[in-house]
Every structure is written in structure tokens, then in C-alpha cells.
Amino acid sequence: MAVDLAADPPAGLSQPSGSVVDQTLAIARRAVVRTTRQRGLIVFPMVFPLILFAINGSALSAATRIPGFPTHNYRDFLIAMPFIQGAMFVSITAGVDLARDIESGFLNRLSMTPVRGEALLIGQLGGAFVLGVVQAIVYLLVGVATGVTFASGVGGALVLLVLSILISFAFASLGVLLALRFGTGEAVQGIFPLLFVTIFLSSSSLPRNLIKAPWFRDVATYNPVSYLLEALRSLVITGWDAQALALGFGFALALLVIALGLAQRAMKSRLTRT
Amino acid sequence: MSRFLNVARGVAWRSIHNTLVNPAILVPSIIFPLFFLIAFAGGLSRISDVPNFHYAPGYTAFQFVFVFLQSAAFGGVFTGFAVARDFDSGFARRLMLSAPRRSGIIAGYTLGALGRWALTGTVVTIAALIAGMNVFGSGVQLLGLLGLGIAVNLVAALWAVGLAMFLRTEQAGAVIQMPVFVLLFLAPVYVPVSLLTGWIHDVANLNPVTPVLEAGRGLLAGSPVKVAIAFIGLIAAATVLSAFARRGLASAERAG
Numbered sequence: 001m002a003v004d005l006a007a008d009p010p011a012g013l014s015q016p017s018g019s020v021v022d023q024t025l026a027i028a029r030r031a032v033v034r035t036t037r038q039r040g041l042i043v044f045p046m047v048f049p050l051i052l053f054a055i056n057g058s059a060l061s062a063a064t065r066i067p068g069f070p071t072h073n074y075r076d077f078l079i080a081m082p083f084i085q086g087a088m089f090v091s092i093t094a095g096v097d098l099a100r101d102i103e104s105g106f107l108n109r110l111s112m113t114p115v116r117g118e119a120l121l122i123g124q125l126g127g128a129f130v131l132g133v134v135q136a137i138v139y140l141l142v143g144v145a146t147g148v149t150f151a152s153g154v155g156g157a158l159v160l161l162v163l164s165i166l167i168s169f170a171f172a173s174l175g176v177l178l179a180l181r182f183g184t185g186e187a188v189q190g191i192f193p194l195l196f197v198t199i200f201l202s203s204s205s206l207p208r209n210l211i212k213a214p215w216f217r218d219v220a221t222y223n224p225v226s227y228l229l230e231a232l233r234s235l236v237i238t239g240w241d242a243q244a245l246a247l248g249f250g251f252a253l254a255l256l257v258i259a260l261g262l263a264q265r266a267m268k269s270r271l272t273r274t
Numbered sequence: 275m276s277r278f279l280n281v282a283r284g285v286a287w288r289s290i291h292n293t294l295v296n297p298a299i300l301v302p303s304i305i306f307p308l309f310f311l312i313a314f315a316g317g318l319s320r321i322s323d324v325p326n327f328h329y330a331p332g333y334t335a336f337q338f339v340f341v342f343l344q345s346a347a348f349g350g351v352f353t354g355f356a357v358a359r360d361f362d363s364g365f366a367r368r369l370m371l372s373a374p375r376r377s378g379i380i381a382g383y384t385l386g387a388l389g390r391w392a393l394t395g396t397v398v399t400i401a402a403l404i405a406g407m408n409v410f411g412s413g414v415q416l417l418g419l420l421g422l423g424i425a426v427n428l429v430a431a432l433w434a435v436g437l438a439m440f441l442r443t444e445q446a447g448a449v450i451q452m453p454v455f456v457l458l459f460l461a462p463v464y465v466p467v468s469l470l471t472g473w474i475h476d477v478a479n480l481n482p483v484t485p486v487l488e489a490g491r492g493l494l495a496g497s498p499v500k501v502a503i504a505f506i507g508l509i510a511a512a513t514v515l516s517a518f519a520r521r522g523l524a525s526a527e528r529a530g
Binding site: 044051052055056058059060062063065067190193200201204205206210211212216 | 302313324448460462472
């Protein structure tokens with residue numbers, strides 16, 4: 001007989017201790033503490049996109065001489081990249097952390113307690129959320145320090161922070177979904193290259209209208225990562241571009257809703273005791 | 275000598291076998307260079323329209339040489355990961371107990387790295403040719419390019435195997451990989467060095483990878499440049515890193 005512990009507890013079993021909010025906060029606190037204790041997990045994912053930003057910001061500066069390139073400073077164009085790369089690293093951190101809980105049996109033990117599935121899911125993302133916020137602030141400060149200027153002003157910088165944190169949270173939900181589906185950290189890490197490839201196959205290095213190879217331009221056009229990058233980039237280069245922002249926020253929210261929805265279903269089946 | 279060769283052959287066979295039968299190792303080592311080729315040659319091909327960019331075979335060939343040499347370097351780096359994994363699992367210690375000539379272990383791992391790269395390099399080359407890459411170099415010049423790739427693979431493998439033997443943990447992965455990655459990307463990856471500006475121009479001029487990359491591009495284009503400098507630099511690096519790897523092995527022996 002299968003007992004779904006994510007649903008209301010059957011008669012005779014104890015009622016959940018504390019509200020869903022209390023449970024979520026308790027799990028989130030554990031996730032945040034665990035993330036902040038793993039310095040290797042924080043420093044490398046944060047530094048790697050900055051190294052690429054420093055190198056490619058100079059190495060590709062010749063691209064600004066291509067007729068029609070939207071800015072004279074390649075770093076203005078490239079600053080969106082670290083935010084997306086950082087978000088993908090956050091997704092792996094969130095996924096691997098949860099996979100470790102699955103592998104170590106921690107999640108199984110939790111399934112014997114009255115903790116709700118929703119609290120577990122959102123709480124697990126707490127560490128990823130904090131990491132996403134810290135990364136976004138660091139990338140913004142480094143960008144400004146290296147001469148990136150915002151056509152949309154201070155307000156645009158704040159919107160960029162909000163959007164990048166939303167993107168990090170959406171990717172973290174994807175990481176959690178992968179962990180719940182596959183159950184091992186190795187599998188989550190194995191999928192990371194595929195996530196990273198979506199950056200390469202986007203408008204990350206050149207605007208879509210300047211991509212020469214038609215097939216690559218088509219792939220970049222169908223790749224949602226292009227719109228996440230272009231929304232962040234628009235705040236730096238263009239100013240307030242409603243269409244770019246709507247597409248960026250729209251795709252980030254869509255990823256968040258789909259990944260969280262599927263993760264909730266996967267969590268339910270993980271917490272179902274047979 | 276025969277004991278050295280036996281150890282080297284055994285370790286090399288195991289390294290290549292493990293790569294071929296483990297998709298988690300094999301697939302990323304092939305997929306990553308392919309995506310670099312696609313992203314750089316496909317996505318950045320408009321870079322060739324930058325004023326004063328002159329490379330006769332075209333941008334796909336320009337990027338192919340970088341990806342070809344990069345895959346050679348990472349064939350060596352990934353072998354370092356395998357060495358670290360062998361120490362974590364305890365296999366390396368058992369191997370050192372049973373090997374009659376331990377220096378054969380280093381030779382075996384470096385041969386394994388070459389075998390690993392043989393597959394990746396072939397796949398990348400076929401992909402570039404399918405993508406329409408122009409090849410203007412003669413047969414001898416193309417052999418020269420292959421020689422550069424083998425030398426880069428050897429140098430990277432000696433670095434990675436040596437460091438893995440010093441550190442003896444999989445957590446050393448980032449330390450093994452990062453210097454190679456940074457050195458490669460501080461070379462003129464996207465445009466010739468003459469078109470680089472600012473600090474990256476100065477760094478690229480000092481970077482030992484730059485003459486190797488320029489020699490490779492020259493050989494593919496049929497107009498060799500800096501070939502002697504590139505090979506002398508790689509031989510010198512291989513000599514120094516051989517000593518480094520031997521010291522790494524000695525360190526592992528002392529650790530027991």
C-alpha cells in the first residue's frame with residue numbers, strides 16, 4: 001500500500017508541527033547554512049564567469065568594429081553573460097545539494113516526519129536564492145567597476161538585479177527538478193554541460209542580427225537564453241526596452257513555474273512511501 | 275626496459291578502456307570541443323568582417339586550430355582527473371605496490387591521454403570538414419599541425435598527472451584545469467594578436483600558447499610561421515613537466 005506523505009496525514013498520524021511557512025523557513029535555514037559553509041561551491045562558480053568576462057571583454061573587443069554593433073564598449077554587451085552563467089552554476093549547486101540529501105537518505109528520513117513537500121521544495125531553494133543574490137550583487141559591482149554604464153540609470157541597475165535573481169531562482173528550480181528526477185549528484189553534474197551549451201548557442205557573443213551563419217541565428221532565435229541575455233543587456237545598452245524586458249521576465253517566470261510545478265510532482269513521488 | 279613498457283602499456287590500456295566504456299567520461303570530452311567549435315566558428319564568424327582580419331582559409335579554419343589544440347590540452351587535463359580519481363578510490367596505491375617500474379605509470383597515463391585525444395581530435399576534425407573548413411596546408415604541414423597537437427597533449431598530461439599525484443584527491447580538479455583553461459583563453463582565440471587591444475594584447479604576446487596557436491594556424495593555411503619556436507617551447511615545457519611529474523610520483527610514493 002502506498003502512503004502519500006505529501007498529502008494530508010491519515011487519521012492517527014500526528015499533525016504537522018508548525019505551519020508550512022515555519023517548516024519552509026527551517027529547511028531554508030539549513031540550506032543557507034550548508035551553502036555558505038561550502039566555500040568552494042561559492043567561490044569557483046562566482047569567479048569563473050568573472051574570469052571569462054575579463055578575458056572575453058578584452059579579447060572580443062574587436063567585435064565592436066563590426067558595422068551595426070550596438071555599443072563601442074564590448075563589456076557593456078558582455079556584462080549579461082556572468083549573470084546567466086552564475087545562474088547555471090546556482091542550478092547545479094541546488095541540484096547537487098538536494099541529490100546529496102537523497103543519496104544520504106536524509107530525504108527519506110524527512111519523509112517519515114510531518115514536513116510538507118512544498119516546504120521541503122521551497123526551503124531547499126533557500127541556499128540557491130542567497131547564492132543568486134550575492135552573485136548578482138558581485139557581478140553588478142564588478143561590471144560598474146570595469147566601466148559598464150547603464151543607459152537605464154540606477155533604476156535599470158535595480159531591475160537588472162531583480163531579473164538576475166529571478167533567473168537564478170528559476171535555474172535553481174530546474175536543478176532541484178533534475179535532482180529529484182535522477183537522484184544522484186553525478187547525474188545532475190553530467191547535465192551541466194548541456195545547460196552551459198545553451199549559452200553558447202545564444203546571442204551571448206554577438207547580437208542576433210549580426211550572427212552570420214543562418215542556422216546559428218535560427219538556433220539563437222529559438223533559444224530562450226537569448227531573451228534572458230537580451231533583457232539584461234537592454235538595460236545597459238538600450239535603456240528601457242519594454243519588449244526585451246517582457247520577453248526576459250516572461251521566459252524566466254515560465255521556466256520558474258514549469259520547473260517548480262514538475263519539481264513539486266517529483267517531490268510528491270519521492271515522498272510517497274511504499 | 276620491458277618492465278617499464280609493461281607497466282606503461284597496462285596503465286594506458288586501462289585509461290583508454292575506462293574512457294571508452296564510461297559515457298560520463300567519454301561524452302563530455304567529445305561534446306565540449308564540438309560545441310566550442312560550433313559556438314566559435316558558427317556564432318562568431320562575423321568577426322572575420324572586422325577590418326584587417328586576414329586569414330585565407332576562413333574563420334572556421336581559424337577557430338578549428340584553437341579547438342583542435344584545446345581538445346588536445348583537455349585530453350591531458352581529463353587524464354589528470356582520472357589519476358586523482360584513482361588515488362581517491364585507492365586504486366593508485368595498489369597500482370604503485372604492484373608496478374615493478376613506477377615511472378611506467380606516468381608514461382602509461384600520458385599514453386592514455388594521447389589515446390583519449392585521438393578520438394576527440396578525430397571527431398572535431400571531421401566536424402570541421404563537414405562544416406566546410408578550408409585546408410590550404412600540404413600533407414607535411416598538416417602532419418606538423420598534428421605534431422603540435424600531440425605535443426600539447428603530452429605537455430598538458432604531464433602537468434595534470436604530476437599535479438594529481440602531488441594532491442591525490444578529486445577535489446584538485448579545479449586546480450589542475452584552471453591554469454590550462456586561462457592560458458588557452460589568454461591566447462589570441464577570436465582574432466589574430468595584431469587585432470587585440472589593451473592588456474589582452476600584452477598578455478597574449480607573453481603567453482607561450484600564442485606561438486603554438488599561430489604556428490598551427492599558419493600550417494593549416496599553408497604559410498607556416500613560428501613553427502620552430504612553437505616546437506622548441508613545447509619540448510622545453512615537456513622536459514620541465516616530466517621532471518615535475520616524476521616529483522609528483524615520488525611525493526605519492528612517500529605518502530604511501
